[in-house]
Amino acid sequence: RLGKALADVVKKLSRAAIIDRRVVEEVVRDIQRALLMADVNVRLVLELSNRIRERALKVEVPPGFTKKDVVIRIIYEELVRLLGGEKPPRIDIPRRRGYTIMLVGIQGSGKTTSAAKLAWFFKNRGYKVALICADTYRPGAHDQLKQLAELIEAPMYGPKDSNSRSPVDIALEGVSLFKKQGYDVIIIDTAGRHKDEHSLMKEMTDIASKIRPDEVMLVIDATIGQQAYSQAKAFNEAVKLGSIFISKLDGSAKGGGALSAVAATGAVIKFIGTGEKVDEIELFDPSSFVSRLLG
Amino acid sequence: SELTEKKLEPIMNELLLELVACDIAFPIAEEIVDHLKKELIGAKVERSKAAIRKFVKEKLREVLLSLLESGGEIDLIKMIEEKRRRREPFVILFLGPNGHGKTTTIAKIAYLLLKKGYSVVLACSDTFRAGAREQLEEHAKRLGVKMIRHEYGADPAAVAYDAVMYARARGIDVVLIDTAGRMQTNVNLMEELNKIARVVEPDLKVFVGDALTGNDALEQAMKFNEYVGIDAIVLTKVDADAKGGAAITIVKSIRKPILFLGTGQRYEDLVPFNPRWIIDRLLE
Numbered sequence: 082r083l084g085k086a087l088a089d090v091v092k093k094l095s096r097a098a099i100i101d102r103r104v105v106e107e108v109v110r111d112i113q114r115a116l117l118m119a120d121v122n123v124r125l126v127l128e129l130s131n132r133i134r135e136r137a138l139k140v141e142v143p144p145g146f147t148k149k150d151v152v153i154r155i156i157y158e159e160l161v162r163l164l165g166g167e168k169p170p171r172i173d174i175p176r177r178r179g180y181t182i183m184l185v186g187i188q189g190s191g192k193t194t195s196a197a198k199l200a201w202f203f204k205n206r207g208y209k210v211a212l213i214c215a216d217t218y219r220p221g222a223h224d225q226l227k228q229l230a231e232l233i234e235a236p237m238y239g240p241k242d243s244n245s246r247s248p249v250d251i252a253l254e255g256v257s258l259f260k261k262q263g264y265d266v267i268i269i270d271t272a273g274r275h276k277d278e279h280s281l282m283k284e285m286t287d288i289a290s291k292i293r294p295d296e297v298m299l300v301i302d303a304t305i306g307q308q309a310y311s312q313a314k315a316f317n318e319a320v321k322l323g324s325i326f327i328s329k330l331d332g333s334a335k336g337g338g339a340l341s342a343v344a345a346t347g348a349v350i351k352f353i354g355t356g357e358k359v360d361e362i363e364l365f366d367p368s369s370f371v372s373r374l375l376g
Numbered sequence: 377s378e379l380t381e382k383k384l385e386p387i388m389n390e391l392l393l394e395l396v397a398c399d400i401a402f403p404i405a406e407e408i409v410d411h412l413k414k415e416l417i418g419a420k421v422e423r424s425k426a427a428i429r430k431f432v433k434e435k436l437r438e439v440l441l442s443l444l445e446s447g448g449e450i451d452l453i454k455m456i457e458e459k460r461r462r463r464e465p466f467v468i469l470f471l472g473p474n475g476h477g478k479t480t481t482i483a484k485i486a487y488l489l490l491k492k493g494y495s496v497v498l499a500c501s502d503t504f505r506a507g508a509r510e511q512l513e514e515h516a517k518r519l520g521v522k523m524i525r526h527e528y529g530a531d532p533a534a535v536a537y538d539a540v541m542y543a544r545a546r547g548i549d550v551v552l553i554d555t556a557g558r559m560q561t562n563v564n565l566m567e568e569l570n571k572i573a574r575v576v577e578p579d580l581k582v583f584v585g586d587a588l589t590g591n592d593a594l595e596q597a598m599k600f601n602e603y604v605g606i607d608a609i610v611l612t613k614v615d616a617d618a619k620g621g622a623a624i625t626i627v628k629s630i631r632k633p634i635l636f637l638g639t640g641q642r643y644e645d646l647v648p649f650n651p652r653w654i655i656d657r658l659l660e
């Protein structure tokens with residue numbers, strides 16, 4: 082569907098004699114439609130369309146290019162710019178420093194699965210990786226991460242009777258244990274929460290202030306809609322978000338919510354989840370994300 | 377004065393964005409706005425912007441209400457009673473995308489039915505995901521109900537079948553079958569779900585969707601309905617400040633009723649669906 086939207090834009094542009102105001106308006110409307118269908122935040126879409134409109138109206142078509150090339154290029158550039166540029170993120174973590182990554186996110190977004198994927202990813206690159214289950218609420222959370230940890234042969238810390246313990250204590254114990262044992266990367270899985278669960282948001286702030294993670298990574302479901310912006314903003318106000326993991330991009334959802342989350346927080350998208358298995362993780366590639374967004 | 381098409385154009389454009397901002401899928405929002413425009417053209421309203429705005433809002437409320445009511449209604453207790461009279465278990469199959477609340481919703485519905493005096497057995501037909509059995513087992517323990525399970529990797533249809541046989545043999549009123557989350561784009565998993573439904577012939581196939589879902593809710597509802605068939609819907613995480621547009625998207629696209637809304641993580645956090653409640657949220 083998005084591919085058709087862009088094809089229509091291209092057709093309109095090639096029929097017009099110049100990039101006049103009316104043609105630009107039609108192009109902007111088509112792009113708005115594509116981005117809204119991709120779940121990008123409405124306000125963000127309006128801001129983007131203003132910038133695209135401004136640039137498209139005053140741009141000159143260089144020799145050898147068509148006006149359609151120029152406008153498509155503008156759209157692509159504005160989106161990539163929002164993501165912080167075309168280059169894929171750098172994932173070089175210093176070794177032997179017990180680099181801690183704390184995963185946070187809304188219920189069911191994919192944190193536990195993504196924690197195991199990250200562990201697999203870093204193990205594959207020769208790092209010594211350990212996992213911590215700091216989710217004391219969800220029934221079976223301990224078993225879920227334990228089974229995944231066993232699958233990838235990484236140790237997991239998380240007392241079996243965790244429902245009577247505080248996540249802050251568990252995280253603290255786990256981090257000091259694994260740092261002492263010389264692990265390179267320590268990944269902490271936390272319970273799902275959303276911005277209106279105030280005591281859970283406070284708990285997340287407490288965990289972060291106690292263990293001082295090197296990185297707090299927001300796991301966001303690719304299917305999330307217009308709430309992505311305000312949820313990410315609230316998470317960022319509770320703990321400074323360093324990075325984003327977009328899960329479930331193997332479905333039909335375009336992941337526009339992640340774009341909104343970046344705009345709301347300045348966090349960098351580093352990884353994407355492309356399936357339920359522990360090796361279905363990829364490094365984020367801004368340009369292929371944008372082309373998929375636009376179809 | 378009369379509302380003309382020209383006068384309505386900017387109002388309808390603005391309204392489209394407002395509906396999308398409430399998580400109504402874009403194509404559905406377009407249909408609603410087109411329908412509303414037809415209803416409004418030629419209407420006599422006093423000239424002020426405020427009066428027009430108020431009039432449009434009232435009309436929108438009517439359109440949304442009839443849309444949500446077009447899904448019909450299901451009296452779950454009545455259906456359970458009918459099977460009970462025939463000494464047969466009432467079988468509910470739960471399905472839907474990954475992480476959207478199936479297992480938790482099953483626990484909530486079991487809790488509700490137990491409070492009403494019905495006996496319940498759970499079937500763990502999620503034989504794939506790490507910790508799936510332990511998660512449902514913990515709920516079964518807390519609720520004091522039996523859970524039927526096989527080993528990880530077993531045939532989900534076989535687990536479901538065993539649970540129904542168990543219920544028949546013991547005279548248990550309701551069987552709740554939990555399945556693994558899946559993407560509607562995964563043809564193999566949709567076929568697996570189909571097989572469970574064919575083998576067990578559930579009385580009700582319930583789609584569990586997440587209220588935070590955006591445009592994909594349209595694809596999810598249509599494809600799950602196309603492949604397996606959806607009889608009813610539960611929309612979860614409404615407490616996560618979700619405006620509730622997903623309810624509109626799903627009911628408009630597959631015309632099935634929403635049974636419950638999930639409003640939190642505890643067993644009590646399940647409310648019977650009330651269309652006016654969703655519409656009030658959408659229009660505030």
Ligand SMILES: Nc1nc2c(ncn2[C@@H]2O[C@H](COP(=O)(O)OP(=O)(O)OP(=O)(O)O)[C@@H](O)[C@H]2O)c(=O)[nH]1
Binds near residue numbers: 329
């Ligand atoms: N298809 C697909 N499924 C995924 C992906 N990542 C996670 N999942 C599935 O999404 C569901 C939820 O994943 P979890 O890891 O349990 O999510 P969570 O955020 O830890 O959930 P809570 O702890 O309850 O907040 C599971 O069924 C996972 O298998 C992905 O990239 N693709």
Ligand SMILES: Nc1nc2c(ncn2[C@@H]2O[C@H](COP(=O)(O)OP(=O)(O)OP(=O)(O)O)[C@@H](O)[C@H]2O)c(=O)[nH]1
Binds near residue numbers: 481616638639
């Ligand atoms: N806030 C809130 N959280 C919910 C609600 N319903 C479910 N959850 C949470 O969402 C997360 C995922 O729920 P599950 O029941 O595991 O979802 P699922 O569909 O069975 O997941 P998979 O089997 O992995 O596909 C858990 O953390 C639940 O506690 C709800 O109505 N509100």
Ligand SMILES: [Mg+2]
Binds near residue numbers: 194216270
């Ligand atoms: Mg988890």
Ligand SMILES: [Mg+2]
Binds near residue numbers: 508
């Ligand atoms: Mg489940």
